[in-house]
Amino acid sequence: MRTASLFCSWVVMLGAATAAMAEETPQWRDLFNGKDLTGWVDVNTSPETWSVRDGMLICTGLPIGVMRSDRQYENFLLHIEWRHMEAGGNSGVFAWSTGTVEEGVRLPKGMEVQMLELDWVNQHKMKDGSLPPIAYVQGELFGAGGLKATPDNPRGSRSKSIEHRCKGKGEWNTYDVVFVDGVVKLSINGKFVNGISQSSVKKGYLCLESEGAEIHFRNIRIMELPPGVLTEDQIAPLVDE
Template sequence: MDIMNISLKLFCAMVLLWTSATKALQAQPAHSFTFGEGLSFDDLLAGKHKGSALRWIDVNTSDTSWYKEKDKLVGKGWPIGVVRSEKMYQNFILEVEWRHMEKGGNSGIFVWCDAQPEAHNRLPSGVEVQMLELDWVNQHKVNGQEPPIAYVHGELFGAGKTTTTPDNPRGVRSKSIENRCLGVGEWNRYRVVCVDGTIKLSVNGKFVNGIRESSKRKGYLCLESEGAKIEFRNLKVISLGEGYILPEQVVDVL
């Protein structure tokens, strides 16, 4: 009887260990990498200018969709999808340089994002900071008409289930009031200030767009892969102090 009890206990222990190991393996991301740096505004005030490495986790691209090349992160554009930041952010400043390597290239960065792709387009809900190459409007005429050039240089909008109020309305989206983006192969610099549901965007040194009253105000950052090669460099996230926020304005923790 004692031997049977010991055997049963050993069997149960082995089952528990196997279950725990299986869950741990399932919890591991398929692919992750580091790119960019994060620090707090208090760090900057204290004279610290070097932050910690930011970790990105694949959501629905692949382990060959993104690769590092010296100081750059290169996105090949396929499959369509996103990688997300390991951490969530509420109030922060995001700085990044980007350039498209193909005419008419399409990409962007999502902020306050749920990192949960929709079935119909493989993209998540959040506020998208648009990054289109200038020739996009020439390649996507509708009934012979070119879309407005304002569409390509830093349009801001609530994507998926996220809603926003535009500063410079183009329907529900907000367009930049001045075209400051450079074309294929040239570096553009975005500064994105995100505070309590309001976003202001600077393109190459000048603030030209904004949204407010975002339905989500804390979430993940996502880099978008949308069919064209794009390069990023000098990405920095500066965390600011937290503000008042309602539970429904925070995305689900992944």
């Protein structure tokens, strides 16, 4: 009987230890539940800008602005799938963002991961009539609204992808992005091709961007990772609800 009792105690302790380990192990979590906008807060768009259809998050693109996550994130992996529905469409996702916009400004401070439809470069010629570099529409990374960072593959202050992998209008693109300790690494459709580092902000809100054209999102997931060492100036201010 004593042996059986000890065995049962051991099983209970093992189960408790396993449960504790499972809680500590990073897990994927949905940021979009496929049904409604739970977990997201409108910043400066409209009730008509964002909707849900067939498990997709639909953004009309108007007015220009963002909605943000209901909490801040520091170190994490982000999986997000997106497709533009208009040629030359513009959008993006902001990380480590303030989640607010200043008066007269439509987009927030943050680290932007660009989402441009391929025809954008044909629709926005340079002053001399030449076309912008094709790299512009291939997941550029840059600090927006005053956020500073150091590009891996410089195009000015922006970092350009070293291989062109984005798909065009109506086709789904997959971004897998690593955000750790001020470093960003971007995988486009299954391959890491861009990076930026030394972000001046390392913790803040996630924002999805509405910028003039219809775009669809799906399968938005996050895996939070252990925190790092932060100073106050590296954390975006909390937004009062």
